[in-house]
Amino acid sequence: MFSLSVAIGAAGVLVASPGGVQAAEVEGPKLEWKVSVWGKRRAFTEGIEKLSEIVSEKTDGNWTIKLYYGGALSKSRENLDGIKLGAFEMAFFCNFYHPGKNPAWMVYTMPFLPLGDPEVSRAVRMRLPEHPALKADLDRWNAMFYVSTLLPQYEFLGKGKPPKELGDWKGMRVRAGGGIGKAMEKLGAIPTSMPATEVYTSIERGTIDAVSFPFTYAHAAYKIHEVSDWFTANMSPGTSECPVVINKDAYAALPDQYKQLLEDAKGPVLDRQLEVYREADEKNLPIFEAKLEKIVYSDEQIEKFREVAGKPVWDEWVAANKDKFDGQELIDRIFAIAAEVKGQ
Known part of the structure; x- marks a missing residue:
């Protein structure tokens, strides 16, 4: 016999199963996002792998975020171009791969900045992208900043x-x-x-x-x-700085609860990123x-x-x-x- 219960608010998509009801913590439509990255899976990518886990778990698999490695979707120097074209929803990029595409982001490459402390680095890398100059660089590629990969010295x-x-x-x-x-x-x-x-x-x-x-x-x-x-x-x-960015149109199309899920996941994503660097x-x-x-x-x-x-x-x-x-x-x-x- 199937039993039913009522979930309240945004959390509450009910999935009937024998012996009870399982509820996705965040309800929403079926959605698949692609993430473009070069190379193999490594410490650098573990933060976004954590995001993938969180999103899948919280939505009971309704929203999946999949990383495509080895430049399968785009060459490393062309990820911003792919984001602008809407070829994929998320991408990694490194500022020094193409200084002309992101001149203000080159500030992170200045030698001897006070970024040796992991907590200082985390704060700077997550707050500086709010500056209009860095936003303007990404606007040209129809991109918005999501998180930093918190590169070590x-x-x-x-x-x-x-x-x-x-x-x-x-x-x-x-x-x-x-x-x-x-x-x-x-x-x-x-x-x-x-x-x-x-x-x-x-x-x-x-x-x-x-x-x-x-x-x-x-x-x-x-x-x-x-x-x-x-x-x-x-x-x-x-x-240096190699952030993860989101196509602005893809983000705008998300339901509000999915946008909030992305925001709530930032802390665990960054925590995981620092953890794997220490382990490495x-x-x-x-x-x-x-x-x-x-x-x-x-x-x-x-x-x-x-x-x-x-x-x-x-x-x-x-x-x-x-x-x-x-x-x-x-x-x-x-x-x-x-x-x-x-x-x-």
Whole structure:
């Protein structure tokens, strides 16, 4: 015999089953969203995998969000184009893959920003996209910000002579985008930008000497340690930003309860993202330390790097974009949020 009960409000789509009634926590229409991402499933994607789980569970499978890996839906540099065309509902993108598409978002690549603390990083990355300049960049692609992937600080892995002195970087070919690339240029290195999926082969063949990636998860995800000889442990030249965005039309078409579900899921998504980075470090660091030479710079060396390649890069970036937006205002906003989080 089937028993029936009454659910109240938005929670309450009833599914009859022998022995009782199961209710989806959030009722709504059948819907499938596609998410475009490059590479394989890895720490970087676990936040949105968590979102997929939450949405499916809360709607009893009525709304599914599926990640399509390996560039199945779009090349990594063309995800914003795909969002604009409505080819898929959600996508990851990295700001330094195409600075011209998202000039204001390049602020995250400025070297030596105060983003080393995970909670500071989380606050900055979730609040700065409210700024009109960052919103305007996404508006051009009919996109809206959803969450950050909370990229950790970058470090370098490389092949050949280890750069134990700052002068050793001169002439090295490094995969380093945005402000980090500019900073390395100040040290005499030759920066280049390429998709993460091309780095392994480039280092193996000697096309480049070193790569800056979010440490440690990205180096391990792309197996860079397998073709490297050394790693920097405390250079921390900066970071980047690879957010997840939503097609604005797809979002507008959602029923209100689905929009609220997306909002409510942000906390668990970000918590999961930080958790997997910590787990990756616990696994990867012992492997790196066993196989590779570890480079630890002195406080004096780090201070010299900052002097040569920190604020000068900010100033150049602000000047280069002065006719588009107020870059100094964005940098100041980052420091203000950081100070607020730290209670200063």
